[in-house]
Amino acid sequence: MAGAVSVLVVDDNQGFLRAARAVLEEAFAVHTVENGTDALAFLGRRPPFADAPRPAFVVLDFHLPDMDAPAVLRELGADAELAAIPVLVMSQADWEEDAAAAHAAGARQFRVKPSRVQALRETIVAFWKEHAHAGARPADRG
């Protein structure tokens, strides 16, 4: 979807990726990866994601198979350019410790994963409007 705003969704649950894609494809160019290593490679444009677009924002699952969201965020934080990408961390449980860890590592927002399509759409669009929209350029800005 050339010209659309890119978004990266990181989650190991295929069902969630399927739903997120369906919800977000109406408005964004959706890219998905299933673990933290791939997410970092995608964002850092390392093989096999050498020509990946720079997403306007990232939806990041808290519990990934290889690392958790704060670990991914800390890696991103080490790179000034990547650190500027807004990240929405989503988790199955509304645990204060997890939320605090995510925020401390640089997440813009921590939300419980909605399990209704409408709620998921609203959560992500609200995040986009609040954190990513102002500075967002079309997907090919990078």
Place this chain on the structure above:
Amino acid sequence: MAPDTAARATSPLQPENPAYLAGRARSATLIAAAGLGTFFALVAVTRNTFLFDLGRVAWLFSGLILLNLALAATAPRWAPRRWAIYAYEGVLVIVLSIILHRLGGLMMGILLITYAFPVIHGEMLRSDSSVFATANLCAACYAVMAWVEHGSLRDVGVDTQQQIAFVAIAFLTLNFLALYANRYGYQLRNLARHLQAKVAERTAELSAVNAELAAKARALEEKQDELKSFVYTVTHDLKSPLSAILLIADLLLQREGTGLAAEGREDLERIVRLAGGTEDMIRDLLELFRITSQPEAPAWVELGALVERALETLHPQIAAKGVRVAVGPLPRVWGQARKLGHVVSNLLGNAVKYVAAEHGEIAVSGAVENGSVRLSVRDNGIGIPPAYHRGIFELFGRVPGQEQEVDGRPVGGTGVGLAIVKRIVEAHRGSVALESAPGAGSCFTVRLPAGGGG
């Protein structure tokens, strides 16, 4: 550490223990040095009164004091050897006798008393036959002194028979002194040793109990970790796919719903409803775990403030249903503020949920009664049939939906709220009671120990 090893390690008073003997020898030689120093000072001060020749005894005094100090420093090396004790006592008594002789000898009849010190000192060093050896050596020195000073004694009118009698009395007196010193010293030491042994025994018992407690704490911690990983499993491996199922079913319903036959659409809606209900149960189960397992320091908690905060959160529902809420004066209680906040908000939330719109009345009251704090939440809602009074406090325990309709609609919920209430109240060593009948409203009463229960 096994208890018996601990006992041995903590008791310094073992008979014939080298370290123990060395300790005794060190304190005895230090006391002897101090005693000799005092004696010398006394002699120096009174030299004009008694015409003592200080120059003839000064080096003997300082030699003995230095010897004692040197022996104190090297006590562990010689103290365990019996012959060393005899040699030391012998040197001490003989040098002391020479000093006494030079200070005037038996002319100073009072000097017999001075021999009491080496005897008692001998007992301090080691409570065995060496004490009697010291006593008899002292008496022998006294006899030698009598023999050496034979002439001068006769000059002052003490004849040979009297001198022999004095020496006999010296032998008897010093041996009796040795006997007493040895006997009472032995008893005192025995008592001390007995007490030390008892202390060591109790210490060993305590450390055994401590070790047991530490092991239990470790086991508990392991259980807690196990529980945490269990909860993580529930969260991630159970809730995650379920919410994905929900999302996809919902997606399907939104995308294809209009094109489906009524029956197909209803089935799809049923899937979403049922999966949603199960997801809510998992969510509330996690909530129960999270709330009840979070460590929290107890403090004084104003129940009035908790009620106020809960009512603020519930305001939208209260306003929508037009419920009237009356809050009486509430006491404070010693407990965990956040957990008790969950108790209050659960009870108030339930009350709001089960009263009819526009007729709902809720009364919150409290008091301190018989050393416990009471908090009651009364409503004029639909009430609870007695058959469910026990079950509703259990996990997922609820009155079946078709039996409880408010304003013509079944009330939703997972049946976790009151289980949370019961767990938190019981963790505070309190109790929760229910008075209710269908159509007569409900009154939940929480009682907590006024001064806190743990």
